Amino acid sequence: MPHSFMIDYRRCLDPSGALVGSLPAAARDGTWVVALYRALIRGRTFDAKAIALQRTGRLGTFASALGQEAVALGTVSAMRNEDIFVPSFREHAAQLWRGVSLTELFLYWGGDERGSNPLHARHDFPISVPVGSHSLHAAGVALAFKLKHEPRVAVAVFGDGATSKGDVAEAINLAGVWRLPVVFVINNNQWAISVPLKSQTAAETLAQKAIAGGISGIQVDGNDVLAVHSAVGEAIEKARTSGGATLVEAVTYRLGDHTTSDDASRYRNDAEVSPHWAEEPAIRLRKYLSDVGVWSRRDEERLLRETQTEIDEAADAYLAMPPQEIISIFDSTFAAMPADLAAQRASALAERGAQ
Amino acid sequence: MVQAIDLALARAMCEDPRVIVLGEDVGIDGGVFRATDGLLAKFGPERVIDTPVAEVGIAGVSIGLATQGFRPVVEIQFTGFAYATLDQIVNHASRLRTRTRGRLTCPMVLRSPCGGGIRAIEHHSESPEAMFAHIPGLRTVMPSSPGRAYGLLLAAIRDPDPVVFLEPTRLYRAAREEVADDSTASPLDRAFVLREGTDVSVITWGGMVPEAVDAAAELQERGIETEIIDVATLKPLDAETIIASVQKTGRCVIVHEAPRTGGYGGEIAAQLAEHALTSLIAPIERVTGFDTVMPLPRLEDVYLPNAARIVAAAERAMRYR
Numbered sequence: 063m064p065h066s067f068m069i070d071y072r073r074c075l076d077p078s079g080a081l082v083g084s085l086p087a088a089a090r091d092g093t094w095v096v097a098l099y100r101a102l103i104r105g106r107t108f109d110a111k112a113i114a115l116q117r118t119g120r121l122g123t124f125a126s127a128l129g130q131e132a133v134a135l136g137t138v139s140a141m142r143n144e145d146i147f148v149p150s151f152r153e154h155a156a157q158l159w160r161g162v163s164l165t166e167l168f169l170y171w172g173g174d175e176r177g178s179n180p181l182h183a184r185h186d187f188p189i190s191v192p193v194g195s196h197s198l199h200a201a202g203v204a205l206a207f208k209l210k211h212e213p214r215v216a217v218a219v220f221g222d223g224a225t226s227k228g229d230v231a232e233a234i235n236l237a238g239v240w241r242l243p244v245v246f247v248i249n250n251n252q253w254a255i256s257v258p259l260k261s262q263t264a265a266e267t268l269a270q271k272a273i274a275g276g277i278s279g280i281q282v283d284g285n286d287v288l289a290v291h292s293a294v295g296e297a298i299e300k301a302r303t304s305g306g307a308t309l310v311e312a313v314t315y316r317l318g319d320h321t322t323s324d325d326a327s328r329y330r331n332d333a334e335v336s337p338h339w340a341e342e343p344a345i346r347l348r349k350y351l352s353d354v355g356v357w358s359r360r361d362e363e364r365l366l367r368e369t370q371t372e373i374d375e376a377a378d379a380y381l382a383m384p385p386q387e388i389i390s391i392f393d394s395t396f397a398a399m400p401a402d403l404a405a406q407r408a409s410a411l412a413e414r415g416a417q
Numbered sequence: 418m419v420q421a422i423d424l425a426l427a428r429a430m431c432e433d434p435r436v437i438v439l440g441e442d443v444g445i446d447g448g449v450f451r452a453t454d455g456l457l458a459k460f461g462p463e464r465v466i467d468t469p470v471a472e473v474g475i476a477g478v479s480i481g482l483a484t485q486g487f488r489p490v491v492e493i494q495f496t497g498f499a500y501a502t503l504d505q506i507v508n509h510a511s512r513l514r515t516r517t518r519g520r521l522t523c524p525m526v527l528r529s530p531c532g533g534g535i536r537a538i539e540h541h542s543e544s545p546e547a548m549f550a551h552i553p554g555l556r557t558v559m560p561s562s563p564g565r566a567y568g569l570l571l572a573a574i575r576d577p578d579p580v581v582f583l584e585p586t587r588l589y590r591a592a593r594e595e596v597a598d599d600s601t602a603s604p605l606d607r608a609f610v611l612r613e614g615t616d617v618s619v620i621t622w623g624g625m626v627p628e629a630v631d632a633a634a635e636l637q638e639r640g641i642e643t644e645i646i647d648v649a650t651l652k653p654l655d656a657e658t659i660i661a662s663v664q665k666t667g668r669c670v671i672v673h674e675a676p677r678t679g680g681y682g683g684e685i686a687a688q689l690a691e692h693a694l695t696s697l698i699a700p701i702e703r704v705t706g707f708d709t710v711m712p713l714p715r716l717e718d719v720y721l722p723n724a725a726r727i728v729a730a731a732e733r734a735m736r737y738r
Contacts, residue, residue, distance in 0.1 A: 179518035187484075188517050192508045198474055199509065202481015209437070209463055209487070216481070229504075232474030239469060394515045395554050397522070397577035400606055400653030 069269045072293050073283040077341045079349025086292035092356035099347050105131045105155020107369045116322045122173045129317035131155045132343035133249045136290025147186040148200040148218040164376030194224030197233035204244035215301045219247045223254025225268050234275035237307035245297045246309045251316035256329040272309035284312030285343040419589040421563035421596045422452045425570040430460050439466040440492030476502035480510050483525040493529040497540030510579040511554035526573045526580045532624040534587030536714040544675035549581040550652040556580040557652040561626035563596045568603030585624030608655040614642035617731045618662040621672035622648040632727035656688045667698035668734040677705040699737035702730035
């Protein structure tokens with residue numbers, strides 16, 4: 063029996079900011095779109111500050127999200143508070159949107175676990191560094207929602223490299239067979255450290271990996287935050303109403319290095335990278351906002367100034383943070399500390415001359 | 418013993434609606450060893466979930482479930498297939514509490530039949546307990562009798578942290594005793610002194626316990642009184658009970674089925690060297706599997722430690738001057 067499969071592609075704004083597709087309902091409210099733009103700039107400014115801190119020895123290895131902010135931001139802006147976000151390690155702007163503070167993000171990337179225990183967004187998952195394995199946690203969270211008959215959705219973001227992993231294949235398969243309220247979003251930034259997408263897969267799209275798992279799949283312009291919001295938003299509401307899972311491939315580009323430990327000039331040159339600067343998500347959104355008359359040069363200048371101040375202050379707060387007590391490395395290992403670990407803790411304290 | 422495990426699962430599921438069982442063939446088939454027999458009929462398909470053949474997926478999904486208030490009890494059909502789950506166990510389940518400073522936790526149990534002695538096909542007779550016991554934030558348990566399996570499994574399910582629960586397949590049908598379904602859990606940090614003796618301590622666990630018991634009977638006939646300790650909870654280790662025993666007897670034979678190098682016997686020997694060196698009147702003996710691949714059934718007995726090897730080791734310790 064013949065089958066025909068198709069992968070749709072969605073775009074609302076083209077790189078020039080021109081409206082080329084139908085807007086999501088939320089975007090009829092100009093102030094909401096402005097809020098998205100502010101969040102994008104906030105994430106990008108955080109990103110730049112984090113790199114500056116790393117370069118001056120005041121932050122650990124950091125994974126820049128430069129140019130990819132629209133993927134996760136479009137995603138979380140379509141979530142409800144009670145939904146659960148299961149991020150990878152490049153979703154800073156989205157984590158901020160969900161309520162993690164700038165200081166907490168700095169803290170995490172500064173090598174302090176307290177950054178994974180934020181004051182808000184407490185039911186979201188911490189950053190997952192192992193590639194793709196967290197897709198299964200989102201599936202598990204979704205299974206929990208389904209079993210508890212709660213109208214909530216789990217949303218995971220992972221990179222194009224992750225789609226080569228068995229974990230993601232298993233997550234897609236389980237999401238299909240159990241009809242789970244989960245949405246998987248691929249940040250297809252074209253590069254997995256030094257490996258370009260064409261060396262990652264022979265598939266024409268990554269979204270089509272949904273087809274084999276019996277879930278929905280769609281490709282969107284990942285530099286178009288409104289398109290991401292639109293596609294993910296539909297996927298989330300479909301999941302919430304027992305319609306099953308979706309895989310959303312957001313096509314974007316990693317403008318920076320993989321992390322601050324990486325030197326992308328070893329494997330790609332400016333000629334490869336520079337055309338993508340014209341497609342990055344901030345330019346087109348700013349142009350759109352300006353075209354519809356809700357954004358001015360003065361607004362822009364003020365936003366940049368205020369955001370920079372906010373982020374500098376958060377960085378100062380991070381740098382002024384008192385260190386964790388050394389015993390904290392022991393205290394969260396188990397709910398109740400076993401005797402052997404308590405003995406190790408006591409000896410660590412004794413060796414450091416503490417109580 | 419397999420019925421005791423089934424009994425404990427049913428008890429836990431009756432008492433706590435958060436407990437759910439998932440794995441390959443755990444539903445209508447009742448598990449390939451029947452450890453989940455009858456659970457589907459009693460608790461329904463929302464609490465006894467047949468999964469696709471996806472070990473990594475089962476482990477990963479259980480982590481997600483555990484963070485949302487469920488108490489997933491996962492069956493990985495054989496420990497040879499549990500290796501695939503290590504990424505999820507090591508990188509996520511065991512460290513979620515630490516990483517989030519207690520915000521998200523992972524109260525799940527990963528059950529898996531382990532060990533040799535049943536003439537199984539390849540990859541069905543593994544003894545990976547030391548690997549799991551090496552992982553911080555994870556408890557590793559291996560019962561050696563129906564009663565202890567019942568009590569330890571209940572404790573593992575009630576524990577707020579992840580537990581790997583390894584069940585020696587050779588004891589599933591061989592180990593038989595009446596088990597009171599009284600909901601009593603055993604502590605997850607206590608070894609069991611199965612037999613008291615004054616001459617030599619045999620420290621062992623899981624499928625080797627019956628061999629130690631046979632060896633003790635043989636040794637008794639030769640005038641040697643053996644103390645047998647079933648470690649049961651490898652992590653955390655009840656070193657106190659082991660050290661006290663060796664301080665009393667002065668001789669120690671550690672028995673495990675897993676390969677020798679890097680086996681958990683090494684950790685126990687190190688603890689004895691640290692805390693009971695002056696009590697030792699003979700070198701610590703180890704009776705273990707070899708550093709070979711677990712052989713196919715025809716040569717399995719060459720690999721597996723047995724009562725005769727334990728007796729020989731104990732006698733060497735007794736003869737030592």
